[in-house]
Amino acid sequence: MAEARRAAVLGSPIAHSLSPVLHRAAYRELGLGDWSYDRFEVDEAALPAFVDGLGVSWAGLSLTMPLKRAVIPLLDEVTATAASVEAVNTVVFTADGRRVGDNTDIPGMIAAMRERGVEKVESAAVLGAGATASSALAALSLICTGPVxxxxxxAARAREMRGWGERLGVDVRTADWSEAAGAFDAPLVIATTPAGTTDALAAAVPGAPGTLFDVLYEPWPTPLATAWQSRGGAVVGGLDLLVHQAVLQVEQMTGLTPAPLAAMREAGERALASR
Incomplete structure (x- = not known):
């Protein structure tokens, strides 16, 4: 019988997290009956003691806000992807006891867009300037050939985004939120803002828009996503991102590939429908 291993998602707040649903679905499909995946409410102050207290049965951790940056000093190694945005959402514990941090949000974004037929774009727009926006810029650095x-x-947020652009090699231009409806002329729009922020923009969606990537998954669909689809545009949703980044986490933590994408998505859809 396979060795029992543990994994979990940490963050604060954490009760809403779908990660346990997705990872447990993967374990069932992969035949990892002795593996468990839990969630723990952990803030920045409690993180060092929590990580130091983990035993040899632990395979890995998923991290959400506000821990993606706080965990970095606790790690032995950080991948180039995670270092590029100073954010770790995945920690894998190696057989020799090392802690390796990675960021699966960035390749997860690319995989989610590719699944919807977005391989390359000549320009893009990003709504928002938080941590998810920097990950979006990192993803765009690999698929966007022109300005973002x-x-x-x-003004402070504008400077931050231009700084991330310089660091990631993206031609970032900034505009005031009051002009956000102008984003909809771009072939790809990535909305990274909290729930409700883009609702007022739904009425401004033009006919035959490009692709919208709205990183929210609850509530879903957002008014913006609904308007976008009604006008014939393609939509990538937050559950797409969540599932694709979780697929990569499962593969890293278990060493088994491919992770069962379809089963994980179905489990996530069922869980959201029941809320």
Whole structure:
């Protein structure tokens, strides 16, 4: 019988997380009956002691806000992908006891877009300027051949996004949030803002828009996504991102590939429908 292993998602707040649903579905499909995946409410202050207290049965951790940056000093190695945005959402414990941090959000975004037929774009727009926006810029650095316009609420946020652009090799231009409807002319729009932020923009979606990637998954669909689809545009949703980044986490933590994408998505859809 396979050795019992543990994994979990950490964050604060964490009760809403779908990660246990997705990872447990993967374990069932992969025949890992002795593996478990839990969730723990852990803030930045409690993180060092929590990580130090983990035993040899632990295979890995998923990290959500506010821990993606706080975990970095606790690690032995950080991948180039994670270092590029100073954010770790995945920690794998190696056989020799090392802690390796990675970021599966960025390749997860690319995989989610590729699944919807978005391989390359000549330009793009990003709504918002938080941690997810920097990951979006990292993903765009690999698929966007031209400028990216970020729509933000303050001069400070504009400077941050231009700084990320310089670091990631993306031609980032910034515009005030009041002009956000101008984003919809781009062939790809990535909305990275909290729930409700883009609702007022739904009425401004033009006919025959390009692709919208709205990173929210609850509530879903958002008013913006609904308007986008009604006008004939393609939509990538937050559950797509969540599932694709979780697939990569499962593969890294278990060493088994491919992770069962379809079963994980179905489990996520069922869980959201029941809420």
């Amino acid at each position: 316009t970020a729509y933000v609420r303050s």
